[in-house]
Amino acid sequence: MKNNDSPSTDSRRSETVRVTEVLRNEIIDGVRLPGSKLVERNLATELGVSRVPIREALKQLASEGLVANRPNTWSTVREFSPSDIADLNEVRTVFDILSFELAAQRHNREGLAKLEAAMAKGKELSKAGDVVGAHRSAADFHAIVTELSGNRLLVEIGELLDSRMRWQLSQHDDLDFVATEHAQLYDAIAHRDQAKARDLAAHHLGTSQKQHDKHKERLANAVGEDTASDQDTETDED
Incomplete structure (x- = not known):
């Protein structure tokens, strides 16, 4: 079966995995505190990537229960009630x-x-x-x-x-x-x-x-x- 993924697609996927792991660890380890903002633009600059892997990482972390996504604004580290x-x-x-x-x-x-x-x-x-x-x-x-x-x-x-x-x-x-x-x-x-x-x-x-x-x-x-x-x-x- 032919792999249609381009090098750029593989690179973006790799960046998403890396960014997700970094943010996950920072949230679990307490580096990023509950309620703190996760602004795509700021995170992209901080981690040296485009906003695409940041966006995908935040979606993944939201599905894991660590991030609260807010439509049309920034995400936040989840505050567990x-x-x-x-x-x-x-x-x-x-x-x-x-x-x-x-x-x-x-x-x-x-x-x-x-x-x-x-x-x-x-x-x-x-x-x-x-x-x-x-x-x-x-x-x-x-x-x-x-x-x-x-x-x-x-x-x-x-x-x-x-x-x-x-x-x-x-x-x-x-x-x-x-x-x-x-x-x-x-x-x-x-x-x-x-x-x-x-x-x-x-x-x-x-x-x-x-x-x-x-x-x-x-x-x-x-x-x-x-x-x-x-x-x-x-x-x-x-």
Whole structure:
């Protein structure tokens, strides 16, 4: 079958993939904050591309749930409401528990080694204080567990949820605690203990939700302190 794609088409597609990955990581890693503007013209200048790959990237990220597109104006980084978080937690309650249980039942040696490597890397990055790296490794750990479930439909659903789940997993401040729980989950999977994997996964979800709430509270307190500091500075200047 003849490939009708021109070099320019391939180049544009490659640029779109690169731009999408850059913006996705910046949103998940917290470089671009919720509610911040994503203006095509500015992003094109910043990333050194035309507006076409920017436009395509924003469409893709909107489909992943990370960007809110507004007709005839700029896009914004999505602000997850309490309702959005509650919906995601409900889906993860079913999805994660099933993934871990099936992984304990169906994993193979190669997949288990891959999971162990992700777990060990997350622990190492946590000890080193590499927040972004630890968050990414934690998300990789969950993605590998889904692969080990051996359920193609579950993997497809995981791909649809991946960006939102990675964003939520990036809202954790206690990296050591997460790494410890991942080590316990790995051990249950390695020993094919489905009941323990299921129970630990349920507990881990509770930990994730508490971590998210604490992270949100910390950010709110930080904003409050900055506001108070600005007000004090203005008073001193008066």
